[in-house]
Amino acid sequence: MIKNVLIAGLGGVGAVYASQIEKTDKVNVLVDSKRLEFYINNPTFINGEKFEFNYITSASPSPMDLIIIAVKYYNLDEILESLNGFINSNTRIISLINGISSESIIKQRYLDAVVIPSYLICNSIIRTGRSIVHDGVNKIVMDEDLPVEEFFDKCGINYEVSEDIKSAMWQKFMLNIIANQLSAVTHKTFGEMNKLPYIESLLHKILEEVILIARMEGVNNPELLAENAIKTFRGMAPYGKTSMLQDIENNNLTEVDAFAGTVINLGKKYNIPTPYNNLFKYLLS
Numbered sequence: 001m002i003k004n005v006l007i008a009g010l011g012g013v014g015a016v017y018a019s020q021i022e023k024t025d026k027v028n029v030l031v032d033s034k035r036l037e038f039y040i041n042n043p044t045f046i047n048g049e050k051f052e053f054n055y056i057t058s059a060s061p062s063p064m065d066l067i068i069i070a071v072k073y074y075n076l077d078e079i080l081e082s083l084n085g086f087i088n089s090n091t092r093i094i095s096l097i098n099g100i101s102s103e104s105i106i107k108q109r110y111l112d113a114v115v116i117p118s119y120l121i122c123n124s125i126i127r128t129g130r131s132i133v134h135d136g137v138n139k140i141v142m143d144e145d146l147p148v149e150e151f152f153d154k155c156g157i158n159y160e161v162s163e164d165i166k167s168a169m170w171q172k173f174m175l176n177i178i179a180n181q182l183s184a185v186t187h188k189t190f191g192e193m194n195k196l197p198y199i200e201s202l203l204h205k206i207l208e209e210v211i212l213i214a215r216m217e218g219v220n221n222p223e224l225l226a227e228n229a230i231k232t233f234r235g236m237a238p239y240g241k242t243s244m245l246q247d248i249e250n251n252n253l254t255e256v257d258a259f260a261g262t263v264i265n266l267g268k269k270y271n272i273p274t275p276y277n278n279l280f281k282y283l284l285s
Contacts, residue, residue: 002151006064012125014070033057061085073258096120099258118142124240174229180244191238256284
């Protein structure tokens with residue numbers, strides 16, 4: 001049974017899920033001790049509703065039943081360091097970090113923890129300071145885990161259990177490769193990108209190198225996954241901005257290492273050229 005829950009990361013995604021849990025159950029939010037006073041004095045607003053969470057720091061850890069990690073890829077190592085003392089053999093961890101590599105990184109660090117493969121689907125979550133606006137369209141796709149499923153049901157959290165989580169994660173990865181990186185380079189919303197005259201050809205050429213790598217990684221039917229990723233790209237809310245574009249606009253670091261960086265490294269492993277992702281890595285680093 002899930003009783004003690006910790007959200008690691010209070011950006012847009014972390015705040016949305018903290019607010020959903022808070023309405024039904026108690027949730028703890030991990031913050032840096034240097035910013036604790038800031039969060040206490042600056043409550044979070046989700047679609048105009050005020051939330052004052054129970055903030056805790058790594059200075060006084062206690063084991064958690066469930067930890068949801070909702071930070072950027074480039075903050076993963078730092079957040080894992082701060083989770084010492086919160087994790088034991090009964091702790092379940094869900095990573096909502098973009099990409100396909102965070103689960104293996106977490107498992108290497110905390111061998112005893114139950115790391116549940118998962119990813120997040122959402123339209124648009126836009127944060128301005130401590131004010132967050134989202135349209136409520138979000139879903140966690142995950143591997144089967146009954147205690148977490150029961151907890152999500154209790155909290156009304158939208159989720160889906162995948163019969164082939166590896167393929168599902170690669171399909172989301174393919175979507176991130178095209179959507180996040182193209183939007184960051186072009187500075188365009190989904191609607192604006194879909195109007196580009198060369199977009200259809202470009203999407204397929206970018207994904208060709210990812211398909212070859214996915215096949216070497218043992219992913220089932222990567223060609224179909226790529227087509228599905230393109231269909232999803234086409235159907236995204238026209239006004240929507242990817243998280244990477246928001247990072248660019250806010251002069252923040254990007255998650256290019258989670259996307260192009262991963263493709264490039266796997267390309268080297270299998271001797272597969274990755275010119276498009278090499279270009280993304282160059283432009284977005």
